Amino acid sequence: MLAEDQNQNKMTSERIASSFRDPAGFVFSREGQIYRQINFVGKECYESLIKSGFYDSLVKSGLLVAHEEVAVEPFDSNTSYKVIRPAQVPFTSYPWEWSFSQLRDAASATLQIQKTALEFGMSLKDCSAFNIQFVNAKPVFIDTLSFEPYREGEPWSAYRQFCQHFLAPLALMSRCDIRLQKLWLANIDGIPLDLASRLLPLRTWLNFSLLTHIHLHAGSQNYFADKAPSGQSQGKVSRNALLGIIDSLESGINAQNYKAKGTEWGNYYANTNYKDASAEHKKKLIEQFFDKIGSQELVWDLGANTGVYSHIAAQYSKRVIAFDIDPAAVEKNYLFCRDQKDCKILPLLLDITNPSPAIGWANEERRSLFSRGPADTVMALALIHHLAISNNLPLSLIASFMARICNYLIIEFVPKSDSQVQRLLASRPDIFPDYNESSFEEAFLTQFHLEASEAISESQRRLYLFKRLSM
Template sequence: MRDPEGEVVLVGQELIRRVYNPITPGHFLHSLTAASLVSSGKLVPFEIVGPQEVRASRVEFVSLPLEWSDAQLRAAADITLDISREVFSAGYELKDASAWNVIFEGTQPLFCDHLSFQTISSKQWWAFGQFARHFIFPFGVSNTAGIRAYQSFRLNRDGISLPDARKIMGWRRFLTRLWPMLTSLSTSDGGVKTSTPSKGEEPLHRNLYDFCGWTLGRYGKANRKNRNWQKYTETRQHYQDIASSEKRRQVQEWLREAKAKWVIDLGCNTGEFSRLAVEEGARVIAVDSDHDCVEQLFMESMGNRAIYPVIANLADMAGGGGWCGSEYSSLFQRLTGAGDVVMMLALIHHLAISESIPFENIAKMACQMSKQHLIVEFIGQDDPLLQHLAALRQRSPAEFSIMSQERAFALYFKTKAIFNIPGTSRQLAYLEKLPYAHVS
């Protein structure tokens, strides 16, 4: 949508771009540069099947900028600049520098807008203002005001405007590399005035690309100081070493038995069990609400096309958006029926106690996301962590017994196996979806 040159239609496993004006032999998509971008893995592969139709394979799972860590947004910025430099040498530029034009295959970024390329006709880079709104200003706000880049896109799908960046960053903007932009630019969108280059005059694009790269600096590239849940696997005290190793062994055994193509790891933390699923041949959508955990998982999995890190609060998953809410689907819609196996490890007590979500609703969500199997961790009422969470909410631990958890999940699943984690009051359950589970 929103492309004056064409429209996008999804048909089965194919994405079809219908172009309003015929694709002439001199069009960018016919160029060797376009072929080079595809072969180098920067541009989604495509096929021109008619003068007004371009087809590409549909990516099975797409995450959105409002679900990315800073490191993912930086990877999207880098590939946008890399492509811009490459096509500039052939006389082209990107007319759109939107974060929404980048998708991820696992942790590998791909540019997906085949109609974003145009012949250079102005002295400056046409899309510079959009690049600033979608990449530079969100990073500046993230690093000075604590508003993560993904949160910027939840506030405004077009990123952070120049006036808003100035207001949010305040005097702290002078402590960053962004201050020349925030001081000298006067246009409301952070753009630059364009003019047609004189005969023999070199466009300024390359300088702008270099300037953008310099301005971004190391934003999104360096691991942040460990905090929140980042050291969970090293510091958790409710598992002894034997309990942790036995839990891993049992989960891996069930994953091997399931032979899943797709696994959804809800509450993935830094991806300990997501990696187990990958070892067993699955592709994994790894979801957690903690930015730093998801960022660590992404950075440790760079180049891995099997792990899809996603930031989301499972107790408050945002709906779809764009024009009439139809341009992109909610995360829940994208996860519905997407997992051959769903994993909910050390999670449901947080949803039930901290977020006051009934076990029946948690089980229903798992049923909606799972095609066949669920691996879930039940936690007993005498577990120290459960008792701590219950005390914080002034709830009785007896409300959250293993029996009540099993009863709720039995509405949608049958039990294939139970494993008692040694030295704990926790159980792992390997469940199979009932054929006629009612989820309306």
């Protein structure tokens, strides 16, 4: 009977691919739910977290994901001490998809957690940016097993990781170029400090925090790289020293800034063919379409800009992911959402012509955009010309791509006569004879059923509501 149970268990449960580093436990999924198994190895740390009152304090302040202990079959009963069911994170996102302020807020939340941990005699044993997820546009720490009892005098084991995962990318984005965030994709354990030190401008040597935690830190790593540690003479880091280091890291984080001005779409709404009446009509049409399809669980707004239409979608859905390619637009959207109570929109950075890939061990550790979908509904407003004209994508490929990522599709067709398309064609020959409304409809009708379509008043554009054929 046990063997049968275990077989059944294996069939329905799956260990999460990224959860392999910590012997204290791991995360697995079963029937659409995420569980965390706490191993006997992690018993002491988990019990300290709960009994010290630290867990209650963190959950009360919203910094840690809440969980309940559940009596379900463990994934591996030989090693299991307990199984907990954390509050489910609605959508997993990664640091290379976050705006500047999302990464900075994640860093601040991590330091705040470490400071609180010390008050309760605990300490963070790692500082991975992947331990932070955004719930209601706020950073929440999701790894319940990242804590250990604090041992006075010991250096902080997560210090290097904090600098690589937070301080270095933030400094590079702030002091060099916002696009250097994409270095994450080539460095899954954060930006190597020697690389950050080499790329940062010389004037950052005058910033005490960056001098210490990036430049000297990189030098120290380099100098001691081939020297084995010895237990004979141990250096001590007192509690006050650790608090001082945390305080200095906090100053370093707060000193990094990014002003979201001069966005790619900055004056988009001012420069389009839209009159106020057109914009209003477009909003009404989107509302009508959502009325028609009913409330949705997950909406992806591709090319969301600063999220004007994402907010309409949010009224009709449980969760909206507002993707855009422009870091400034995502930043503005995030800053707005962060100030809302229980905001259902998560703004993320994404180039839809080159979506987030699966990376890490066995190409499974961090998931691709596709594997985090499909969405119930995708909105692609004023996006088609960027895909078809700027990226030379045939309409048939765009249609089949959309059919892979959604059930319902709200899409706007922007004709060649539109000034935005004319701008794209201004400096290149028009090699798109098939880019017109009828070809567009023909391409999409091979994948979708047309539910509704209407011309947007006082413009040459048309809005469509499609439903995927295989539904």
